Amino acid sequence: MQMVHGQAERDTIPEAEVFTSMQSVNINGRTLYLTAQAGTFEVRDEQNKPIALMGHTFYTKGDKRESETRRRPVVFAYNGGPGSSSYWLHMGILGPKRIVVNDPDYTPASPYQIVNNNFSILDVADLVMIDPVGTGLSVPLGKAQFKDFWGVDQDIRSLALFIRQFLIANDRMNSPKYLLGESYGTFRNAGLMNRLLKDGIALNGVIMVSAVFDLRTLLFPPEDDLPYIVHFPTYAATAWYHDMIPDKPTDLYVFLDKVRKFTEEEYTPALFKGDRLTEDEKSAMAAKLAMYTGTKADYWVKADLRVTNSEFFAEFLRDKGEIVGRLDSRFTGINQDLLAQEGNHDPQSSAISPAYTAGFLDYLYRDLKVDKSLHYATSAYERKGFKWDWKHEGNERWGTQAAINTGVDLAEAMSRDPHVKVLILNGIYDIATVFYGVEHSISHLGLTPEIKENIIMKYYEAGHMMYTHPPSMAHFKKDVADFIRDTSR
Structure with missing residues (x-):
């Protein structure tokens, strides 16, 4: 049986x-x-x-x-x-x-x-x-x-x-x-x-x-500075690619080494201070973050120096009416909501x-x-x-x-x-x-x-x-x- x-x-x-x-x-x-x-x-x-x-x-x-x-x-x-x-x-x-x-x-x-x-x-x-x-x-x-x-x-x-x-x-x-x-x-x-x-x-x-x-490194958990830190060099690389860097260096890799050094020695300690960072220190840091990413300093101040990747997609090319790709930030697409805090689609995914x-x-x-x-x-x-x-x-x-x-x-x-x-x-x-x-x-x-x-x-x-x-x-x-x-x- x-x-x-x-x-x-x-x-x-x-x-x-x-x-x-x-x-x-x-x-x-x-x-x-x-x-x-x-x-x-x-x-x-x-x-x-x-x-x-x-x-x-x-x-x-x-x-x-x-x-x-x-x-x-x-x-x-x-x-x-x-x-x-x-x-x-x-x-x-x-x-x-x-x-x-x-x-x-x-x-x-x-x-x-x-x-x-x-x-x-x-x-x-x-x-x-x-x-x-x-x-x-x-x-x-x-x-x-x-x-x-x-x-x-x-x-x-x-x-x-x-x-x-x-x-x-x-x-x-x-x-x-x-x-x-x-x-x-x-x-x-x-x-x-x-x-x-x-x-x-x-x-x-x-x-x-x-x-x-x-x-x-991907999830942006509450009160965890790590994802903001590790994303920053890619935000800067994106700005370099789209010619949004003042006096853009010609060598991408030399530029990224400089960004890594800044991230490790200046940005990370600033985030670690939390609300103990003074307003003057926050403003100075926001100006540097804006310079490296082709964005505005007041945006970084409002974000408390912490911008998620989805927020960056929407903000980076907002003035041009565009968003950048998540999978590949060389790709750009139409931003249908210029007031949106976050990106609503991935142009790279849509493109291919x-x-x-x-x-x-x-x-x-x-x-x-x-x-x-x-x-x-x-x-x-x-x-x-x-x-x-x-x-x-x-x-x-x-x-x-x-x-x-x-x-x-x-x-x-x-x-x-x-x-x-x-x-x-x-x-x-x-x-x-x-x-x-x-x-x-x-x-x-x-x-x-x-x-x-x-x-x-x-x-x-x-x-x-x-x-x-x-x-x-x-x-x-x-x-x-x-x-x-x-x-x-």
């Missing part, structure tokens, strides 16, 4: 489906032929029960012997959100095709350009684009529900299970292994690399695109999202041959009841959540595996995950000097999705390819 019941239960569970196609990519004049497998993979829990179909696209280089395949690096990549599918990285920089957008301007409606991606990483590694449960084709199975996957620790667990089982299923457990995440994907990376290490899977490297590890969405779906169903009856969720917000559980093991104090921070996992993983390297890619004009916030987090991990040397920081004169910017696209490819080559030998 048990066997009959088990079979009946199994028959109600949808099976994984993979759609195979042959693709190619030309990189620096050399054509690579690829096998692409797009579809779903059944993930099982620790008791071997099916819990999810995980959507993915797996690219492997063709015409190779099995021994060569096993030595070839494999990169597991995803976007962030939380709740975003992976099509941004897939069609922006990693896969064999990419979407062309009018950076840093609005891209007109279709037909969109889907072109060969000369900047793909497929010449140095095989690639698995992953869509976490709730995004893409990924859905729960059996008794599992969406909420079982929607949280910091739940997400880390499900991705760890997928990666382990996928490596085994494809005979790649002994291949050089990498994680590549963007935005919340970097927050995920830090926890996931530690979870995988505890499960016996050491990584060769982890690539962080537009990183965040400590969510205080239709091209990425339509272009990817065309590629998914037409080129990758995925069944057109299968719905691809570009975001988990399409799913009813999407809500993220931000609790994270190791962040508790006195029986309550004291932080939302996976930097502790990053530090533990790097300290317990002194060979793993971490590459962090920062967009200077990214006001979603600011570069100075990452620098602050790294300098507060408590790493030994030898371990800290395993972290490589790169900077791009672009935003959160630096790969929309053609010069940064080329730098991205070189930085990532060099990193994989250097760490997979």
